[in-house]
Amino acid sequence: MQAVRLEAVSKMYGETVAVKDLSLEVAEGEFLFLLGPSGSGKTTVLRMIGGYEQPSSGKIEIGGQDVTQLPVHQRNIGMVFQSYALFPHMTVAQNVAFGLKMRHIAKSEIKQRVAEALELVELDGLGQRYPNQLSGGQQQRVALARAIVYRPALLLLDEPLANLDRRLRDTMRIELKQLQRRLGLTTIMVTHDQEESLSMADRVALLYRGSLEQSGSSAEIYNQPATPFVAAFIGEMNVFRGQISQLAGTEYIVQADNFKFRVAADHAARIGDDITVCLRAERLVLGQAALESDTGWNTFKATVEFVSYLGASTLYLLRLESGATLKALQTNLVGQTLYSPGQSLMVGWPVASAICFLND
């Protein structure tokens, strides 16, 4: 049985379509990410699962039960808001106790479970503080403790880490993931941060303009993107649009705007077909290594236009002799050659490393 099932769910705001015919399943204990740019409908989907929005059509099931018509407070969900929405007039302990109180649990048990929940998020001893006496990270933990203390069937997180600074966010990612795994809690988290979703998710559902573009593991989304949008949304990507100008055995020759290159012929295509080729920036090889490789490579002469040093890696903007530009990402290994703007070099990539989409 699936923990959550969305069946052809749509949401209209007047004439505007926010979510279009979305079907999605979340397994018991799974950590699913709803990823997408702003306006992709990901928050609307989360709010519909929580019951804060009514779908215009379609069906939502939680734990096998049709909850489409069920109001929020009867759905047994835990929700963490981007603003945390902690009750400012209640102490941390009262905030955490709220859900238990609503479930008419005995006072002594409430006390014990609140203490346990606070310990779980490493806030033991801060129960008597008021939310405004806590740091952003601590407030975030309270919001989390408050949402899990009554053991909901489903945990919903609406960009919970967006208001934290970078370092704290990295720490919280790991803690959140560990906590989720330890509790075995089915969790759906909304984010626009692709890095966040790749690092934490069991599965990522990528939304674009209210539709599901692809759902799969982080590696699947990254390595086998289903659409050019998915390919371009995650990571640094070179995107070329062109036409197949020649069929050469196991390879096609693609004529882009101003240069020709080879791609692996893994699609049934004919000469003249439009094709979109996506090439990850980190798949490009710079310098001599590009020449020493075997024949299954595209190699070009290029000049460095712009260098962006990122610490662990360096991003180069290259211009080919034909005028085309390429983004190349190089890991900064020990003894790595760093290029500077204006420098000439060779750039190459294995023919098979490009991801191709035949345009309809």
Place this chain on the structure above:
Amino acid sequence: MIKPTSQIKKFKPIRKLGWLWLLTPSLILMGGFFVTPLLWLVRVSLYDRPGSASKGGSRFYDPDTLTFKQYGELWSDSFYGQVFLATVIQALVITLVVMMLAYPCAVIIHRMGARLKSGALLLVMLPKLTNLLVLTYGLLVLFSNSGVINQTLLNLKIIKEPLPMFANLFAVVATETVIIAPYPILILVSLFEGLDPALEQAARGMGANPFRSFYETTFKLTLPGALTGAFITFIWALGAYIGPIVMGNPDNYTVAVQVYTETFDNNNWPLGAALATSNVLLVVALFVTLDLLQRSIKKAARRREASV
């Protein structure tokens, strides 16, 4: 979360009392047109009315007599005590009606869409854009026995006798409600607007039904502000004048009306001044009492929450 403290800190370098001169215009205004007349009022109340033999020549009071006689009269004549009591009771009724109307009204306005909301707020403000007297006489036309409502109902044969909507407590309370209600409504709407809408949603997510969610978050968080609104309403209602005199009967006459009667109809300025001064003292006393009460309510609420 908004953290205003960080912004306030920026202004610290300015010398501490440098901004005090900004108060000058309001100090001049308050001193000249509020404190001075008030002191003069107190002074008049401490004399006897001018007799025919008065040498001072003042037509307001006899400067040769410094006396507490007026206060003695207020104290000994039970009529005045009844007027005070009636005024306070009437003010309580008005406050209750105004708040029972204003709170739901503010909730509804708060939940409206942006365009509807500005229309509704304009509607709330509309009575304030009308002259007070015109407004009151408009209500008179509406409520009196030969007024629009009664005549319509009589013509439609829904009622046989005119409904008693005039020259009684109902008429006074209705009129004062129309006059006062915009203030607490505006206060409450701005209170609601200041709350994170996710608070109520969070409560619902944790299993509270819509009513409980509202009560536990919005209501509790706006309660101190709502009490302030009720308090302003009460002070306003204590000074009610136009409602009672136009729409009421002598039983509804407030201290304010009595001040007018003593001063201008009976030409007894010192007694009128003593009544007015007593009214001010009553308001101050109530102000202090209610403020203390409000504080203790807040404290008790905190304690109650803390015992969870």
